[in-house]
Amino acid sequence: MDMLLLSIVIVLFAFMMGITVYIAGKRTSTTEDFMVAGRDTHPYIMAMSYGATFISTAAIVGFGGIAGQYGMGILWLVFCNILIGVFIAFVLFGKRTRKMGKNIGALTFPEFLSKRFDSKFLQYFSGLIIFLGMPLYAAVVLIGAARFVETTLLVDFQLALVGMAVIIAFYVIYGGIKGVMYTDAVQGTIMFFGMIFLLGFTYYSLGGVTTAHQSLTNIAYLVPESARAFGCNGWTEFPTFGSQLWWYLVSTIIMGVGIGVLAQPQLIVRFMTVKSDKELHRGVLMGGVFIFVITGSAYVTGSLSNVYFLRETGQIAVQVAQNNIDSIIPIFINMALPEWFTYLFMLTLLSAVMSTLSAQFHVQGTALGRDIYETIFGKKEENSVLITRIGILIAVLIALVLAFILPGSIVAQGTSLFMGICAAAFLPAFACSIFWKRTNKAGVIVGMILGTFTSLFWLLFVYAKTAGGLGLVTLLTGQTSILTQPWSIMDPLVIAVPIALISTIIVSLCTKPPSKELVEKSFNGI
Numbered sequence: 001m002d003m004l005l006l007s008i009v010i011v012l013f014a015f016m017m018g019i020t021v022y023i024a025g026k027r028t029s030t031t032e033d034f035m036v037a038g039r040d041t042h043p044y045i046m047a048m049s050y051g052a053t054f055i056s057t058a059a060i061v062g063f064g065g066i067a068g069q070y071g072m073g074i075l076w077l078v079f080c081n082i083l084i085g086v087f088i089a090f091v092l093f094g095k096r097t098r099k100m101g102k103n104i105g106a107l108t109f110p111e112f113l114s115k116r117f118d119s120k121f122l123q124y125f126s127g128l129i130i131f132l133g134m135p136l137y138a139a140v141v142l143i144g145a146a147r148f149v150e151t152t153l154l155v156d157f158q159l160a161l162v163g164m165a166v167i168i169a170f171y172v173i174y175g176g177i178k179g180v181m182y183t184d185a186v187q188g189t190i191m192f193f194g195m196i197f198l199l200g201f202t203y204y205s206l207g208g209v210t211t212a213h214q215s216l217t218n219i220a221y222l223v224p225e226s227a228r229a230f231g232c233n234g235w236t237e238f239p240t241f242g243s244q245l246w247w248y249l250v251s252t253i254i255m256g257v258g259i260g261v262l263a264q265p266q267l268i269v270r271f272m273t274v275k276s277d278k279e280l281h282r283g284v285l286m287g288g289v290f291i292f293v294i295t296g297s298a299y300v301t302g303s304l305s306n307v308y309f310l311r312e313t314g315q316i317a318v319q320v321a322q323n324n325i326d327s328i329i330p331i332f333i334n335m336a337l338p339e340w341f342t343y344l345f346m347l348t349l350l351s352a353v354m355s356t357l358s359a360q361f362h363v364q365g366t367a368l369g370r371d372i373y374e375t376i377f378g379k380k381e382e383n384s385v386l387i388t389r390i391g392i393l394i395a396v397l398i399a400l401v402l403a404f405i406l407p408g409s410i411v412a413q414g415t416s417l418f419m420g421i422c423a424a425a426f427l428p429a430f431a432c433s434i435f436w437k438r439t440n441k442a443g444v445i446v447g448m449i450l451g452t453f454t455s456l457f458w459l460l461f462v463y464a465k466t467a468g469g470l471g472l473v474t475l476l477t478g479q480t481s482i483l484t485q486p487w488s489i490m491d492p493l494v495i496a497v498p499i500a501l502i503s504t505i506i507v508s509l510c511t512k513p514p515s516k517e518l519v520e521k522s523f524n525g526i
Contacts, residue, residue, distance in 0.1 A: 006153075009343045013350070020186055024179035034176030034385050035107035035366060037273040041181060047283035049181040049355070050270045051290035052188035054085060054261060056356030060195075060298045060349060061144035065325030066253065067302030068317035068332075070227065071235035073249055078295045080258025086287040089262055094271040094280045096434040096526055101272040103524050108363070109265040109426075110371040112272075116433045116522055117441040117514065120375050122448070127371030129425050129452060130265050131364050135395065137418035138360045139402035141353050144326060146403070149346065151330040161403050164353060169396040172358045172365070173389045180358040181273065187351030192293055194348030199297035201337055206307055215307045222306075222316055235303045244489050248465065251491035252420070260419025260493065263426035265367075266359040298329070305332040312336075357399075365392030417459065417466065424455035424496035428504045434526075436508075437519050443508030451500025458492035465489075 028034055041049075067074050097112070106112035110130065114123030146160040172180055206212035213236065220234030231243025239245040261267065274280060305317045305328055312335065313320055321327040333345055368391030428447050432439040459466045460473060461482050467473045468480030481488035 005340060006343050009347065013347050016186055017183055017354075020182045021174060021179050024176070024182040025174050028176045028178050031385055032107065033178060034388065035370070036101075036269065037176075037178045037181055039102065039273060040275045041273040041279070043274065043279035043282035044286060045181055045185045046270055046274050046279060047286040048188035048290065049184035049359075050267060050283065051086075051287050051294070052184040052191060052351070052355035053266055053270070053359040054081075054264075054356075055191070055291065055294045056141045056144070056352050059295050060352055061147060061326055061329050062140065063253070063295070064298040064302035064329040065321070065327070067299040068305050068321075068328035069325050070232050070239070070245060070249070071237065072299065072303045073238040074253060074299050075296065077254045077258055078292060078299065080254055081261065081291045081295055082288050084258050085261040086291055087284060089267070090271075090280050090284045090287065093262060093268075093430075093434065095277050097268060097271040098274060098277070098280065099524075099526050100434055100522050104522055106272065108366045108370055109268045109430075110367060112268075113429060113433060113444065114371075114375070116518075117439075117444055118518055119441045119445065121445060122429075122441070124372045124375040125445075125448065126265075126426070127367040127375070129421070130367040131372065131391075131395070133418055133421050134360055134364050134367075135398040135402055138357055138364075138395070138399035139406055141356050141360070142399060142403045143406065144349075144353065147326050147330055149350075151327065151334055153346070158404065161400060164350070164357075165396050165400050168354050168357050168361065169393060172361050173392050176385070177269070177273065177362055180355075180362050181270075183358065184355040187355045188290065190351045191348050191355075192290060194345055194351075195294050195297040197341065198301055198333075198337070198345065198348075201341070202301045202304055202308075205336060206304060212304050212307060216304055219306065219310060219316075222310070224316075224318070227318075235306055242486065244485075247486060247489040247491070251489075251494050252417075252465075256417070256420040256423070256491050256493050259427070259497075260423040263422040263430055264419065265422070265426070266363040268430070269363065301332065302329060305329070305336075308332065308336055361392045361395050361399075364395035365389065367391070368394065420491055420493040420496075421452070421455050421459075423493050424451035424500055427497060428501035431501075432504055432508070437523060438508055438513055439504065440508045440511055440514045442511045443504045443506075446507045447500040447504030450503050451496050454499050455492040455496040458495055462487060463490070463492055 027038075030038070032038055063074060063077070100106075100116065101112055104112070104115040106115050108127075110123045110126035113126055114120060142161055142164060146157050146164065149155050149160040149164075150157045203209050203212055206215065217234065217236045220237070223232050223234060227245075231239040231245030233240060239249055271280065274283075302317070309315055309317050309320045309332070317328045317332070318325060321331055333342055337345065365388040369387035369389075373387055373391075425448055428451060429444045432444065432447075461467055464481040473482060474480060
C-alpha cells in the first residue's frame with residue numbers, strides 16, 4: 001500500500017465530512033430542523049440524499065455480487081428503481097406526502113400515519129416495525145463496506161465494522177437530518193464519479209463494450225451445474241421462466257427492492273424536507289441519472305468480472321470469491337483497477353455506506369424516541385431530540401451486534417427482505433392515506449397488522465430461502481417449507497402486499513368513514 005497516498009485521501013475525506021457536519025450542526029436548532037431539516041432543503045441536496053440513501057453498499061457490493069453470480073438479468077432492477085423509486089416516488093407520492101405532511105405537522109413517517117388517521121397505535125406500531133426490522137438492513141450495509149475495507153486495507157473485519165459505526169453515529173447524533181442530508185450530498189457526488197470511472201475502466205480493460213459483452217456471452221458454458229439447475233443459463237440471459245432463480249430474481253430482488261422503495265421510511269421523510277413541489281420536480285432528473293449510473297455500473301461490472309477473472313485466474317467470479325458473493329466486487333476492484341483508484345473507490349463505498357446508514361440510524365432513532373417512547377409514555381416534545389439521540393446510539397449498537405453474527409453472502413438478501421417487509425407493512429397504508437380520502441383508521445390498522453404478520457409468517461414457514469436458513473420450520477416439520485413450489489420460492493411481498501391492500505380497502509368500506517374535518521385538513525391544497 002502507498003501509505004502517503006492513502007493518508008492524503010483519508011484526511012481529505014475526513015476534512016470534507018467534518019466541515020459539512022459542522023455546518024449542519026450550526027444550522028440545527030429546533031426539533032423540526034433535527035427531524036425534517038426545517039422543510040427548506042435545496043433540491044440538489046434532497047435528490048442526492050435520496051439517491052445516496054437508497055443506494056448503499058448493498059447495491060454496489062451485494063447486488064453487484066448477485067450479478068457476478070447470476071448475470072445481467074438484475075439490470076431490470078435498474079429500470080424499476082428509476083421508474084418506481086424516482087419518477088413515481090417523486091411525482092405521484094412525493095408531492096402529496098410533502099403537502100399532507102406539512103398540513104398535519106408530521107415530522108416522522110409513523111407520525112404521518114398517526115396524524116392522518118388520528119391513531120396513536122399506528123405511530124408506535126409503525127415505530128416498532130422500523131426499530132426492530134431496520135437493524136437487519138443496517139447490519140448488511142455495514143458488512144458490505146467492511147468487506148471492502150478488509151480486502152483493500154487489510155484491516156480486521158471486526159475493527160472496520162466498529163470504526164465505521166462510531167464515525168457515522170457521531171455525525172448523525174450531532175447534526176440530525178441536516179447532518180445526514182448535507183453529508184449525503186457530498187458522498188453522493190463522490191459515488192457518482194467513482195462509479196462512472198469504474199464502469200469505464202472495466203470496459204476499457206476488457207476491450208470495449210461490444211467485445212466485453214460478447215466475451216461474457218461466450219463463456220455461458222462455464223455456469224456451474226448448481227446455478228444451471230437453479231435456472232441460470234448464462235450471464236447475458238434471463239433465468240428460465242418459473243425456475244427458482246426466476247422467482248428469486250423477479251419476486252425478491254426486482255419486485256422486493258423496486259416496489260419496496262416506495263415504503264421506505266428513511267426515504268419518505270425526504271419528501272417532507274423541501275418547501276415546494278418545484279424542488280421535487282427538479283430532483284426527478286438528478287435522482288434518475290444518479291440511480292442509473294450507480295446501480296447500472298455496479299451490476300454490469302459484477303457480471304463482466306467473470307470475463308476478467310477467467311482471463312487472469314482461469315476461474316469465474318464466484319470461484320475466485322470462494323462462494324462468498326459479497327467479496328466479488330471488492331476482489332475485482334483490488335485486482336483489476338489501478339492502485340490509486342482503489343483508494344478513491346474506497347471513498348465511494350464509504351460514501352455509500354455512510355449515506356445509507358446515517359439515514360437508517362436517524363429514522364431508527366426518531367422511531368424509538370418520538371414514535372414509541374413519547375407516544376406510549378406521553379412525554380413532552382421538548383425532549384424529542386435528546387431521546388432521539390439516545391435511540392440512534394441504541395440502533396448503532398444493535399446493528400453492530402447483528403453485523404458480527406450474520407453469515408456470508410447476506411448483503412443483497414438482507415436488503416431485499418427488509419424492503420419487502422416494509423412494502424407489506426407500510427405501502428398499502430401509505431398509498432391509501434395520500435390517494436383515497438375514504439380510507440379510515442380501522443382499515444389501515446387491519447391492513448398493516450395483516451401485512452406485517454403475513455410477511456413474517458411467509459418468511460418463517462413458507463419462503464424456503466429464509467425459512468430453511470432460520471430453521472424454525474425445519475425444527476417443527478423437518479422440511480424447509482410447509483408448502484411446495486412455486487409457493488416456497490415466492491417472496492413474501494407477492495402474497496403479503498395484496499392481502500394488506502385488499503383488507504385495508506374492505507375494512508375501510510365496511511366501517512365508519514373518517515371525520516370530514518380530518519380529511520379536509522389532510523388534503524388541503526392537494
